[in-house]
Amino acid sequence: MGFIRFTLFLFGVFAVVWFCVFNHYTVLYYQEQIQLFRFDRFYFLSYLERPGGLSEYFGSFLTQFYFYPFAGAVILATVLTTVALLFYQICRTPSPMDRTGEESIRKLFFIPFIPAVLLMISFGNIFFDMSAALGILLTLAMFKWYIGMALPVRYSAGIALVAAAYFIAGGNALLLTALIMIFELTDYESLKEHAKKRNKFLYLFLLAGWAVWLPWLSWRLFYTVTMRVAYFALTPVNFHLPTSDSIFLWISIPVLFLVWRLISNKINLWNVSPLKVGVFNFLMVLVMIFYCFYTMQSRSRSHTISRITFELQHGNFDQILAVGKANPTNNRLVCYLTNIALYESGQMPYRMFHYKQMGTSGLFLNWEFASDHILSFYLGEVYYRLGMILQAEHCTFESLVSSQKEPNARVLRRLTLTNIARRDAATADKYLRYLDHSLFYRKWAQQQRTNLARAMADSTFHIPDTPIPAHCKNFFITFQMPEYTLLMLLESNPKHRMAFEYLMAYSMLQRDLEKVKWCMDNYYTNFDYPSIPTHYEEALLLYDVLAKDPDFLTQYPVSNATRERYDRYMQAIKAAQGSERKFEQFQKQFSNTYWYYMNLVDPSTLKK
Secondary structure, three states: OHHHHHHHHHHHHHHHHHHHHHOHHHHHHHHHHOOOOOOOHHHHHHHOOOOOHHHHHHHHHHHHHHHOHHHHHHHHHHHHHHHHHHHHHHHHOOEOOEOOHHHHHHHOOOOOHHHHHHHHHHOOOOOOOHHHHHHHHHHHHHHHHHHOOOOOHHHHHHHHHHHHHHHHHOOHHHHHHHHHHHHHHOOHHHHHOHHHHHHHHHHHHHHHHHHHHHHHHHHHHOOOOOHHHHHHOOOHHHOOOOOHHHHHHHHHHHHHHHHHHHHHHHHOOOOOOHHHHHHHHHHHHHHHHHHHHHHHHOOHHHHHHHHHHHHHHOOOHHHHHHHHHHOOOOOHHHHHHHHHHHHHOOOHHHHHHHOOOEOEOOOOOOOOOOOOHHHHHHHOHHHHHOOOHHHHHHHHHHHHHHOOOOOOHHHHHHHHHHHHHOOOHHHHHHHHHHHHOOOOOHHHHHHHHHHHHHHHHOOOOOOOOOOOOOOOOOOOOOOOOHHHHHHHHHHHOOOOHHHHHHHHHHHHHOOOHHHHHHHHHHHHHHOOOOOOOHHHHHHHHHHHHHHOOOOHHHHOOOOHHHHHHHHHHHHHHHHHOOOHHHHHHHHHHHOOOHHHHHHHOEOOOOEO
16 A cells, blocks of 8 residues: 555656646646636626536636646646546445455556546646546546445436536536446346346436436527537537547546456456565556656647747746747747747847748738637737737737637736727726636736726826837728738837838848838838847848949948858858758858848748
8 A cells, every 4th residue: 555655646746747847838827828717606607507517617716726836736736646546446446256356456556547647648738628627537536426335226326426427527427327337237246136137227228318318408408508518518529629648538437447347356366466566556657657758749839839928928038039949840829929029129130030930921920820719819919019909909809709718817918908008998997897806816907997097097108018009090900911010100100119120020031122121211210229230231231232232331331240241151052052061061050140041941831
């Protein structure tokens, strides 16, 4: 028993570290941000409108504590270890072929850890949340209660428990039904007598029919949901983009229980020392833990995106750039958010091409790309920072209404700020009332009410650390042609620095040197650059090579260092032709220049 407790303790510690350190952003931060648990009657009643609503409600209640990462990690570790303990207790139940079930499961105590490990890996999927885990946990708890009952009470209790499981845990009632049927069909002692056998098969037939009929009846009488949700709520069948790990999780529970019921009597015959048994099981649990690390490699992209979005929300732009540099990817959203961080940190004109660029699609998103509520929110991120409050609010509101979950903290806070900036007190108050009923955003809402009062009293008031609203003559913008939006902003305010740097970046990514020159001629002198930024020099030097204007470099004095670097670039590219080794050296030396992007990168495929 000592090995079991020690292994369970180490597993719990590992789970805390796993979530708090390795999955801080993918699980804790992301899941906390896509919901807002509220302490009000209407919010609670809204969960009762669908099967499994209580599991979802209590899952949301626990998820709000992810606001503090360590607390969230402890909660998740507690759920995982409880699942392992429940499955261990279920396997301890003696089978008709093995009256010493506890002794048998001690010899293979790694088996109850399999569902717990699969559950831990499933949390790596951003669409898998606490409600699904609670559905499994409650189902196992009900089944443990069921197998502890004696006949004939057990038969009537089975019908009641399946009904309770359906309303509390949704489609997990089917999982409970499968476990009950396995348990009863492998109870060979009760199948020996004809009368007991007949009663048992009648009970199982009624139980299976009840499990199938109940969701249909509820769909007809109680719930306004689709048939699929009515039958499979909180199961992988109803998940958005379910992973193989979550599917294996649900399948593993009845399969492992069935296998255990069939082989437990044979295991008890093994004559192996307790030390060897403990070491073997401990090593098996370690193998499963290492498998967790292996699965992280396939989810590195989602981890990178979650990390960048976290740092962006907290204004840690240097951290975003460090993550973008250390985790190069062809993901458009990563490129888009990295470019925002480059501007906010003042590095866009100097270090933009030190990071992977995907053409103009890495500067702006579009509605075709923003296919869900998450991307709709980030579609407006650049417009928000440009001061285009109406456009940013439009994108954020689309995110609000397209989400299948309740209004979430990130969206509500952005909508609050945009409406304060627009001096729309009634709408801002509407969103603040949501936050007033939350646990961790109540103080933020109180502060914004103070800001709202000041904004309504003083037209010049501006909330610190938020963009200053831009005023344009034409409120209509074309998302497919962002350069016109930038020109509109510069026409209204020639000193709009972000609009200028984004227009310059857009022109360079388009390889339009004429437009680069036009931007420099019309707007560059409005800004206090100590000297021409590096990437602008590189673009101007290319323009000079093509235009062959003897007076051009007098107007735009490109530094000697940039000229010398261009000469070395031309020499290196000639030397690299036909030599793979020299081309690799050339890449290391010049891949961070605009010349390299201009001459050697196809943004549509990112192939050289």
